[in-house]
Amino acid sequence: MNELTRTTITSMEVAEWCGKRHTDLLRDIRKYVQQLGESKIAFTDFFKESTYVTDQNKTLPCFLVTKKGCEFIAHKMTGHKGVEFTARYINRFHEMEELPQRLLTDHPGEVAKLIQALASRMDKQGSVPYKSVEMAKLVCEQYGIQLPADFVKAPDYEQLSLFGNTN
Template sequence: MNMLTNGGNFNGPVTMSSREIAELCEKQHKHVLRDIETMLEQIAEPKFGPSDFASTYKDSTGRTLKEYRLPKDLTVTLITGYRADLRYKVVKRLEQLEGQGGHALPRNFAEALQLAADQAKRIEAMAKDVAAHERLTKADGSMCFRDSAKSMQVRPIELTNYMARNRWIYRQSQNGPWLAYQDKITAGYLEHKVTTVDRSDGTEKAVTQCRITAKGLSKLAKLMGDRA
């Protein structure tokens, strides 16, 4: 049985693994994984994705397998369609964990190893966030793609391709300028600035340039991981 945890943060929210849900509800783990993915697809607002709750564990043979770790609200939502007696077992387990301050001690050596591995992953992720922040805190205002790539220590084409592939930017025509998706502007990651360029005939032309904010640089550095 996998333990409930608050992800190593004693004051953080309680989560429950899909494996423990499967055991408490007397279901196969693969069926609980399927139910979780179906539930997340059906929740329109806020929009969740499986990657938001994805985690891994090692089975008895040492294989690394997928599981999900759900917060309390999604755990309760998931089990709504299950049998009442099984729902009751899950709810009581959540209450037990909350009474322990959101933390459960490992019950065996395998769980202790898994907890240590989870802690190491979180420390590594925090280190990447800190490194990205340190590189980018000096950025003032917004930057063009080339300067942003230089700040992130990646090639400009790599940064541009990543942003286009992941719906940060788009073009209205094949040779048109890059434009920001509205949700990235709303989030404060990108902005549009109008600049003036000189034509060959001596006249001026106003062009719209998509630029990356300091907040957007930090977000991209985290998403692109080791490449940034």
């Protein structure tokens, strides 16, 4: 599964980029899967069935979409939306390919324990809380766990000091 998360994007992300409702994209992908199966072409090279959990704790279907799957979908699109989707998926897969090959862990609980131990030590040493968050993000990235770019935010007073004194 770790390899899949490094080489695929979710159908929710694809739907957003395509400007489609996720349910409509799922319908389209299921149709592609059926047609590929009828042609005896392995659909798993393009799409992998999966699920996700909503904020309401519901498990819903989705697909993990490979680079080939994105190319497949892009070839079905035309006009501005097609151009925009193609650019987004190309950029996204290039970003994933350019990331250094990092060890992905099958034991996220161990990573969490490591982060907890390091945060505790930093707290005892008087580190400011956002520095612990920066450390946690670095540890996660070393184990191939990607966090949002805005996961770490320095407090406003720290950001102001970056610009130096204007006296």
